[in-house]
Amino acid sequence: MSSVLREVAAGARLRVTVDGRPVADLLPIQERRSFVPWGEVERILREAPLDADFAADVMSVVPQTISEL
Numbered sequence: 535m536s537s538v539l540r541e542v543a544a545g546a547r548l549r550v551t552v553d554g555r556p557v558a559d560l561l562p563i564q565e566r567r568s569f570v571p572w573g574e575v576e577r578i579l580r581e582a583p584l585d586a587d588f589a590a591d592v593m594s595v596v597p598q599t600i601s602e603l
Contacts, residue, residue: 542548542560550558579592 538548538560542562545562547559547561549556550560
């Protein structure tokens, strides 16, 4: 088990399976960031469904870019 955790600590991402079915992913903990690049925020907004309240919150902060999303 410790060799598996050493691999993950070195950057490997491993999938755990039970009877051939994926049940979990092991991946290294990333360092916390105090800033998220705007490109990453845009990607998340494009890929994730938005509820109306969240869209309104984003619009109030960045009105010129929400229409582009």
